[in-house]
Amino acid sequence: MPADDQSPAAGPHVAGPPDGPAVLLYGDATCPRCQQAVLRLRAAPVRLTWRHLVLRARGPRPRALAGALEAAGRQDAFWPVLDALVGDPGRTEDPDLWELARRLGLDVARFDRDRRDDAAADVIAADLAAGLGAGAVGTPAILVGDGAIEHGIPDAAWIDALLARA
Amino acid sequence: MSIISAGTAVPQLKLGNEDGSDFTQEDLKGRTTVLVFYPFAFSPVCTDQLQVYEELLPELAQQNAVMYAVSTDASFSQIAFKEKLGVTIGQLSDFEPKGEASKALGAYFEPAGMTNRALIVVGPDGTVAWSHLASNPGELPGVDKVREGLAAVGA
Known part of the structure; x- marks a missing residue:
């Protein structure tokens, strides 16, 4: 791996206040429920970790978007790209991804190369194995601390309860 | 209704394959079968x-294990469902008499007239190796449960 590919580290990807309650989300950026979950959790003071749960049965786009997210992560733009994908889910085809990368000031050629490489594939496969091992039976699959895995969209009451426990 | 327990031979049953042919207890023999x-x-x-x-x-x-999904839907509905999902898991229909095989295996949810959320792993000898019934139909067993069932075969 070239030296300029070493930062930042590949997933899992974490955002939010360091002292916020930790929420781990296994998701698929094409899944409408995941999109809603991310929008709500990103708006809350939680420490959100994203890992990919890419299911072959859903066709090629979940894998394509996961690769794009990994590639963006290598240019320190994982969260801006995820925010854009979940906020504008009608624009997730390849030309949309190239335009998004350009708008965010990424090296588009590198982004396009990275999203298809073995390192991205390895992260996506490892995340899937971890998610299935954790008991995920759909997306989103959400883990808080040592609690049981949950599959709903976090609503205001769920987030309030989480913050109250923290 | 309790689910069929490990060590019990699968009773006589008849389900519908996707092509309309019968799937019976004899089709469970010779390899491990996961019934979902x-x-x-x-x-x-x-x-x-x-x-x-x-x-x-x-x-x-x-x-050497195969997985089938079982519901009381007609085969035509199951095939359309399978195509929509993009999955290859074979479908078995317990449509007529409705739920008869599922009832025989203790995997039927009487209050709603439907198959319950259950997993049954049958060993190559046609004997139940492991079974799991969800506490309610909305509770989904993860792949860890399937793996637990597979590990019970020959254990």
Whole structure:
């Protein structure tokens, strides 16, 4: 791996206040429920970790978007790209991804190369194995601390309860 | 109704294959079979479950195991559901007499007139190796449960 590919580290990807309650989300950026979950959790003071749960049965786009997210992560733009994908889910085809990368000031050629490489594939496969091992039976699959895995969209009451426990 | 327990021979039963032929207890012999009972084709929860289990198929193949999904839907509905999901998991229909095989295996949910959320792993000798009944039809067993069942074969 070239030296300029070493930062930042590949997933899992974490955002939010360091002292916020930790929420781990296994998701698929094409899944409408995941999109809603991310929008709500990103708006809350939680420490959100994203890992990919890419299911072959859903066709090629979940894998394509996961690769794009990994590639963006290598240019320190994982969260801006995820925010854009979940906020504008009608624009997730390849030309949309190239335009998004350009708008965010990424090296588009590198982004396009990275999203298809073995390192991205390895992260996506490892995340899937971890998610299935954790008991995920759909997306989103959400883990808080040592609690049981949950599959709903976090609503205001769920987030309030989480913050109250923290 | 309690689910059929490990060590019990699968009783006489008849389900419908996707091609309309019969699937009986004899078809369970010679390899390990994972029967996944799901309430209804096209219900949102089942949709995710079978797509997740699809990821397990290579692992099953390595263990000479095959997976079938069972519901009381007619085969035509099951096939349309399978195509919509993009999965290859074979479908078995318990349509007529409705739920008869599922009842014989203790995997029927009487209050709603549908198959319950259950997993049954049958060993190559046609004997139940492991079974799991969800506490309610909305509770989805993860792949860890399927693996637990596979590990019980020959254990």
